[in-house]
Amino acid sequence: MPKTALITGITGQDGSYLAEFLLREGYTVHGIVRRSSTFSTERLDHIYQDPHDAGARLFLHYGDLLDGNGLNQVLATSDPDEVYNLGAQSHVRVSFDQPLFTADVVATGCLRLLEAIRNRQQASGKQIRFYQAGSSEMYGATAPPQTEATPFHPRSPYAAAKVAAHWYTVNYRESYDMFACNGILFNHESPRRGETFVTRKITRALGRIVHGLQDKLFLGNLDAKRDWGFAGDYVRAMWLMLQQDAPDDYVVATGTSWSVREFLEQAFAVVDKSWQDYVEFDPRYLRPAEVDHLHGDSSKAQQQLGWKPEVDFKALVAMMVEHDLEMGRKERILADAG
Ligand code: NAP
Ligand code: G4F
Numbered sequence: 001m002p003k004t005a006l007i008t009g010i011t012g013q014d015g016s017y018l019a020e021f022l023l024r025e026g027y028t029v030h031g032i033v034r035r036s037s038t039f040s041t042e043r044l045d046h047i048y049q050d051p052h053d054a055g056a057r058l059f060l061h062y063g064d065l066l067d068g069n070g071l072n073q074v075l076a077t078s079d080p081d082e083v084y085n086l087g088a089q090s091h092v093r094v095s096f097d098q099p100l101f102t103a104d105v106v107a108t109g110c111l112r113l114l115e116a117i118r119n120r121q122q123a124s125g126k127q128i129r130f131y132q133a134g135s136s137e138m139y140g141a142t143a144p145p146q147t148e149a150t151p152f153h154p155r156s157p158y159a160a161a162k163v164a165a166h167w168y169t170v171n172y173r174e175s176y177d178m179f180a181c182n183g184i185l186f187n188h189e190s191p192r193r194g195e196t197f198v199t200r201k202i203t204r205a206l207g208r209i210v211h212g213l214q215d216k217l218f219l220g221n222l223d224a225k226r227d228w229g230f231a232g233d234y235v236r237a238m239w240l241m242l243q244q245d246a247p248d249d250y251v252v253a254t255g256t257s258w259s260v261r262e263f264l265e266q267a268f269a270v271v272d273k274s275w276q277d278y279v280e281f282d283p284r285y286l287r288p289a290e291v292d293h294l295h296g297d298s299s300k301a302q303q304q305l306g307w308k309p310e311v312d313f314k315a316l317v318a319m320m321v322e323h324d325l326e327m328g329r330k331e332r333i334l335a336d337a338g
Contacts (some may be wrong), residue, residue, distance in 0.1 A: 004028045006078045008065060008113065013192045015028030016043035016135070018084060018235040021058060025239070030078035032063035032071075032087065039171055043192050052204060065109030071116040079124070082242050084131045085113050085165075087157075091196060095158035095289055106161035107168070114172045114180070123179070129179040129242040132169040135162045136186040136227065136253070136294045144295035145152035147170040148184065148251055155289040173247055186227040186296040188234040189316060191323035195210060198260055199228065202267050203320040207328030209278055213335065217278050220285025222261040225293045229254045230311035230319075240305040253296020256307045266314065270321045272281075 005022050009015045010031025022029050031042065040301040041048070041060070049056040061077065063070045065087045075083075075278040088106050089095065096111050111131060117128050139146040140155035142174075154160040193200035198219070208214035228254075236251040264275040301307045311319070 001030065002035065003027045003081045004030065004079060005082045006032070006074065006080040006085060007086060008032045008063075009045060009083045009088060009133070011040045012086060012090070013043070013190060013194065013231050014188075014235055014238075014260055015086050016047075016192055017190070017232050018238060019044065019058065019085065020047055021235050021239060023024055028057045028059075030059045030061060030074070032058045032074055034064050035062050057068070065105050065112060066298035068112040068116060071113055072119065075116050075120040075128075079126075080128060081126075082129045082131070083109055083113065083117060084133075084238060086133045090158070091194075092156045092158045092291075093287055095114045095156050095161070095284070099120045102157050103161045103164075106158065107164035110165035111168045114168055114178070116171065118176055118178065127179060129247075130169070130172075130181065131238050131242055132165055132180065133238075134166050134182040134184045134249075135159065136184060136251075136296060137291060138163045138166060138184065139294065140213065140291050144257070144293050145255075145297045146251065146253075146294065147297045148300055149248055155291050156287065159291075167326060170249070177245045179242070181247045182249040183238050183241055184249065184251045184296075185237075186294055187250070188229045188231040189320065190231040192231065193319055193320070197319060199263060199317075200223065200324075201262060203317075203324040204327070205278075206267055206271065206273075206321060207324030207326070208331065209273070209328075210325055211328040213328060213334040214330055215278065218280050218281055218282035218285065219260070220282065220287075221290055222264070223259055223292070223297065225257045225259045226258045227253045227255070227294050227296045228263070228313060228316060229309050230316050233309045233311055234336070237301055237305060237307045240301075240307055244305070248304070249295050250301040250305065251298050252307070253298045255296060255298060257293065257295040257312060258313055263317065266317045267321050270318055271325070
């Protein structure tokens with residue numbers, strides 16, 4: 001039987017790759033979209049299906065992780081076999097400005113969804129498998145390499161909220177025998193990455209610099225190291241977790257790490273430019289507490305799920321730079337046309 005999935009955060013980077021992947025796997029895909037005064041579905045435009053068409057398999061519903069009643073309704077309407085909770089205020093720096101809002105969406109939002117699923121399972125008698133989008137930020141100050149057994153030491157309101165969501169998920173698995181999994185995903189990027197995360201901020205700026213639209217790029221801490229992978233690879237791991245015989249928690253990472261400075265070097269090398277000619281320091285981009293070094297060990301996912309990353313760091317940087325050079329070229333044409 002073809003399966004049905006419900007995705008929170010479908011309009012985000014990962015949501016769009018996961019929706020694409022599940023549609024390819026034959027799923028019917030439902031997604032929760034927040035109401036806003038402008039469209040937020042740009043990342044889904046290429047897979048959009050008119051719900052009036054016979055055979056449509058992608059359906060969007062208004063909803064919000066802040067609204068438990070709405071979550072109950074969307075679960076009843078969509079009747080999913082699998083729920084992927086990707087919705088979040090996902091920016092670490094912003095979580096210091098909006099700690100309560102971040103906790104409400106990321107931590108209590110996960111709890112609202114778990115409760116809604118528990119109620120739905122009781123009412124329908126059908127099992128719903130649950131994926132929680134955990135983060136390597138939960139390790140925070142703990143030294144690398146980080147595995148499933150590494151203790152958490154969160155360094156931001158975002159990370160603390162993700163730790164709460166992690167333990168809510170474990171607790172619902174243990175208390176109610178729910179099929180609930182935590183993916184502990186290290187940083188993953190793509191040409192669809194939000195433009196205020198450091199990798200995309202760099203490649204977008206580079207595309208504009210090359211086309212004469214920008215001459216400076218302001219950044220914060222260049223010493224932090226991250227284990228950067230490709231988002232398209234990581235959504236496959238989410239799905240694999242929900243296809244196993246038993247629920248469990250898994251680290252998903254490349255097992256390599258690079259500093260922000262090294263990302264800059266690699267990106268500017270693609271166009272034979274020196275980043276030092278363009279980058280300036282702005283303390284606005286520093287965080288009250290920094291995460292210095294994330295470097296994951298995904299042996300468990302590789303052995304038990306048969307997952308491995310396909311895109312390495314160099315290929316990832318090149319993919320993002322090439323995409324953003326093209327965006328810069330189009331912006332230049334528009335600017336020249338007035
Ligand atoms: P993203 O691009 O920032 O997308 C976040 C999504 O959450 C968007 O669709 C956003 O909707 C939605 N959202 C925000 N607030 C919401 C609310 N109150 N109710 C419902 N939905 C809400 O993030 P991402 O990079 O795709 O990451 C996906 C998930 O993985 C997040 O939970 C993130 O914290 C986690 N994660 C990401 C990484 C990474 O490196 N990318 C690593 C580890 C974990 P709008 O479009 O309306 O804003
Ligand atoms: O790109 P970032 O904002 O990503 P960060 O903080 O690692 O968080 C991302 O990955 C997490 C997984 O580990 C996710 F859970 C989370 O949702 C998000 O997707 O910053 C990376 C590093 C930081 O050390 C930051 O201080 O880059 C440094 N940085 C330096 N200058 C900057 C900047 N970060 C941003 N966003 N903007 C800057 O100008």
